[in-house]
Amino acid sequence: MTAWSVLEITGVAAFAVSGALTGIQKKLDIFGVLVLAVTTAIGGGVLRDVIIGNTPPLTFRDPTFFVISAVSTIGVCFTYRWIHKFQYTIQIFDAIGLGSFTATSANLAIQHDLNTLFIVTTVAVITGIGGGVIRDVFVKEIPYVFRQEVYAITTIAGAVSFYYSQFYLPGNTPLYLCFGITTGMRLFCI
Template sequence: MTLFQIIDFIGTVSFAASGALAGVRKQLDLYGICFLAIVTAIGGGTTRDVMLGHVPPFAFTEISYFLLSIATAIVVFTFQTQMTRTYTKLVWMDAVGLGLFNVTGLTIALSSGVGYFGSIVFGVITCTVGGMMRDVIIGETPFVLKQEIYATACIISGVVFCLMHYLGVNMQINMMASAVLLFAIRMVTYKFRVHMPSV
């Protein structure tokens, strides 16, 4: 198992867990909890793939994301009472995955010919649309639109990625650096309760 796969695994589990926990909180049944876990984990990447014409979307041919999301949902459903205190752990795991998902979205979009600006947007779509679907489906205002530095961290990391790409930095190094940067921004701003300006 490569480092890349381990990070992908951690990120997918944390996204799926946040979906499953939302389903538990909303008192959905087991199907609903699995559905929310899957949508949260693969909703962003699927939206990106469909908008770029990569069909069927990755998660429908590489089914390990589905299986991992369902397994996560069942664990959350079974041990729900013990799960409520894991929120901070989830934020950390989520931030680890976030860095990878963002550079994955950036790389796929760049190779699909949408340019730097569009690629940054597709990085954000990959990272945030799954969670927005989760929140809209359970009737809540999407978390990402109102607090913490989440999408903005993706944008900053995306800008740095594109800059390094433009300067010809080695792709592997660029992806690694941009992912670590995103992780750092997310955790530091989370720790110090930094928010975007609001009304």
């Protein structure tokens, strides 16, 4: 398992945790909490894959992300009394998720020959915010990203850095740069 897989898994888990916590706050039953957590964690990636024509979506071909989301949700259910006090910790995880989703998606767009700055950024933003938007629509909230401008701006900054750095930096370096900028900016703004 590479360092990158660790970041990606942390990201999926963090998004699942945010979905599960929202579900518990909205008094859904255990199954509803699970569905909401999974939707939040994989929703952005599914939207992305449908939009770039990468069907069926990656998450549906390989159950890894699904299993991670389910395990995270079960974890949340057992530790809710303890974990929900740590909004700050959750936001750190969420920032890691945002960074890894942005970098992975920008990279995937390039691999699919979608290599203009505009489309790389758009694809990255949709993936980064998509899961959260779906979560909020399901529980009847105006999506968080509409009320928290800085959220999407960090994704845009990360995607732009990825796009330009890929011409000059070797191997996986642009991925880590994009992750660092997105997550770093997000953490700075919490």
